[in-house]
Amino acid sequence: MSNYSLAVLALLVALLLCLVWTASGFAAGNIHPIEAVDPIALTRDLAFATACFILLALATFLPVRRSIASVMATGSGLLFVGAWHLLLGNFVDDLPVSLDIAGAFALPTGAGLMAWGLFQLGRAYRLSRLLLGSYRKIEHSLSTKDQLTQLFNRRYFYSNCPELLASCQKHNETCILISFLLENLPDINREEGVNCGDAALSELGRVLLNNTRHNDIAARLGGRRLALFLPNTDMASARQIAQRILSLAEHVQVSDNEGVRRVLSLRIAHSIYESKPEEEFESLVQRTQAALNQAA
Numbered sequence: 001m002s003n004y005s006l007a008v009l010a011l012l013v014a015l016l017l018c019l020v021w022t023a024s025g026f027a028a029g030n031i032h033p034i035e036a037v038d039p040i041a042l043t044r045d046l047a048f049a050t051a052c053f054i055l056l057a058l059a060t061f062l063p064v065r066r067s068i069a070s071v072m073a074t075g076s077g078l079l080f081v082g083a084w085h086l087l088l089g090n091f092v093d094d095l096p097v098s099l100d101i102a103g104a105f106a107l108p109t110g111a112g113l114m115a116w117g118l119f120q121l122g123r124a125y126r127l128s129r130l131l132l133g134s135y136r137k138i139e140h141s142l143s144t145k146d147q148l149t150q151l152f153n154r155r156y157f158y159s160n161c162p163e164l165l166a167s168c169q170k171h172n173e174t175c176i177l178i179s180f181l182l183e184n185l186p187d188i189n190r191e192e193g194v195n196c197g198d199a200a201l202s203e204l205g206r207v208l209l210n211n212t213r214h215n216d217i218a219a220r221l222g223g224r225r226l227a228l229f230l231p232n233t234d235m236a237s238a239r240q241i242a243q244r245i246l247s248l249a250e251h252v253q254v255s256d257n258e259g260v261r262r263v264l265s266l267r268i269a270h271s272i273y274e275s276k277p278e279e280e281f282e283s284l285v286q287r288t289q290a291a292l293n294q295a296a
């Protein structure tokens with residue numbers, strides 16, 4: 001049964017119950033003459049019953065998990081029945097004891113169930129916020145990062161670096177682009193297996209990430225081409241960074257297909273270029289890549 005049909009059924013059951021309640025009240029109790037009805041108490045009880053009915057309608061149609069919706073629908077249904085009982089008391093005296101007991105039981109039980117339902121709703125809301133947050137993080141990571149190396153991907157690199165370069169140029173700062181090519185990756189793949197090749201790439205990525213600042217952009221631009229964009233950096237510091245990365249990545253430890261740890265020697269070609277004033281980012285990339293191709 002769909003949630004919508006359940007909600008309609010719950011409302012119908014509540015209305016039917018009130019009808020039976022009213023009929024048995026009028027049949028068994030003492031009906032007041034109309035002038036004995038207190039208009040203030042009647043208005044108050046009518047307002048309370050209407051509010052409970054609106055609550056019931058809202059609770060039954062609430063687009064939440066069925067278990068929560070049914071607790072809230074039962075709670076607000078009981079509140080409505082209790083409020084109806086109070087309303088009936090304005091017209092009829094000496095209601096049957098069973099109705100009085102049921103009416104007195106309906107209000108606190110309904111309020112308790114509503115409170116429990118609201119508590120569950122709050123928990124579900126917090127959980128869904130948490131899940132949504134982690135989905136967004138995963139989505140962001142998948143769209144901006146290379147999953148093997150955890151470096152930024154090509155798209156992120158080309159969409160963010162030009163802006164960073166322009167902003168540095170505006171403040172007369174120079175930027176550096178270092179390109180790396182893992183020359184012997186095809187040899188590693190062939191001799192040690194593709195898993196070792198993957199591990200070599202991911203180790204090189206790790207070295208890059210561990211040796212960059214927060215606002216540097218380390219990215220994987222191709223199968224075995226990595227790049228490091230360093231905003232507001234001079235050539236001397238860039239050379240030191242490149243040298244540190246090359247020496248740390250010269251020998252890396254990886255696991256082969258059988259899970260045995262082994263040391264791989266990485267042959268890495270690199271090129272470093274400094275941005276010129278007013279130079280486009282594309283031109284800086286071309287100069288660096290051309291030099292890298294010559295070095296390889």
Ligand SMILES: Nc1nc2c(ncn2[C@@H]2O[C@H](COP(=O)(O)OP(=O)(O)OP(=O)(O)O)[C@@H](O)[C@H]2O)c(=O)[nH]1
Nearest residue numbers: 185186189194195196197198201221222223224225
């Ligand atoms: N294990 C592993 N090897 C890779 C991967 N990507 C590329 N390679 C190896 O690197 C070789 C070159 O791959 P390309 O994608 O052409 O590399 P590139 O960065 O564009 O560099 P070029 O050699 O200039 O084309 C491939 O033939 C593979 O042997 C990878 O994700 N894992």
